[in-house]
Amino acid sequence: MTTPAAEPTEPTEPTGVEPQEPQTELETPESRGEELAPYDAVVLVSFGGPEGPDEVMPFLRRVTAGRGIPDERLADVAxxxxxxxxxxxxxDQNRALLKAMREELDRxxxxxxxxxxxxxxxxxxxxxxxxxxQGGLTNVVAVTTSAYSCYSSCRQYREDLAAALEELAFEDVSLNVHKIRQYWNHPGFAAVNTRLVTEAAREVKERTGVMPRVVCVTHSIPDAMDDTSGPGDEDGNLYSAQHKALTVAIADEASxxxxxxVTAELAYCSRSGPPSQPWLEPDVNDHLRELHSQGVQHVVVAPIGxxxxHMEVVFDLDTEARETADELGLDMVRVPTVGIDPEFVSGLIDLTVERSxxxxxQDVVKPAWPISEPRPSxxxxxxxxxxxxxxxxxCGMD
Incomplete structure (x- = not known):
């Protein structure tokens, strides 16, 4: 468990790319391209995180504002x-992603x-x-670092955008903001996850002679949030359904x-909240123990969510799940996240061009796999x- 707020689909350990601030080019309106018209800017919107010990508690208080969580509980998370x-x-990961996106835009x-x-x-x-x-920009398209559909991975971003625009309206600042669609089944995200899992499974098989069991992992959320994920006129459970569909597709393609x-199953991490509140299960550590009891010796853990x-990966998987695997004697290989993989970065730019x-x-062909239905913009x-x-x-009709 990493934070008391469920953030299912956020941005890696330092990626090796020297962090750089993005070039915003706000100085001269005449220098701006119109290739993404009607948008005159793209904004990467992310969860954020502390960058020093003094920022940790203020950050956690902002994340949990209005939930009545005492500082004593936050101190445990800190x-x-x-x-x-x-x-x-x-x-740092966002800086690396911004640099990669800027390079792809320039290309x-x-x-x-x-x-x-x-x-x-x-x-x-x-x-x-x-x-x-202030730089003369008026129409912005948002790219969020969250691929799936539920309150904390989609609507909460939309609420934060609305709150920012409401605050700026009191300053007579008027902006139009749209966002790209949720991209869990855009090939730039789904196919990259599939490739990374396949490469890891191949490495384990070549090294050990045994095909490993694949464990796809995402951020757990309360059952009630999953039950209401998706449009109000549908059955809900869209969040878990999307992850299950991608898990099945990854196994099929890797096979x-x-x-x-290749057998793949879905597990969850980063559960928080009171024990009495049901959250999506199984927890990845419990699942590793279950696999061990079945005689499984080699596992590939893939953080597809x-x-x-970011913290849910480096603590919950690289620290806690790794300790569980070591305790059980499991050979565990952790798959990289999509990070700044060129195919993923290119996919984000494709989604931005699509939205414009x-x-x-214009009539737009929206690639989608698995499941041929893309999420609406x-x-x-x-x-x-x-x-x-x-x-x-x-960025919605409500």
Missing amino acids: EHYHHFGGRSPIN RGISTPLLWGNRNSEPFLTDTLREAH ATLGET FVSD AEARG TCRPGCCPNLRAAKPAC
């Missing part, structure tokens, strides 16, 4: 961050400014949008590529509701 020097890896000849705003740490989303307006049956190796064409009223009424309090959300 120890996970202090285990890594009080610094979450997420902001395509797209000069549209690329910005960055966090929900819970600097650079704060509201400040980024304010600076965008076809390797010429031998995450964009990069859609905004211009504009969320439908009642989608992934806030179960604690009704709040306005932008």
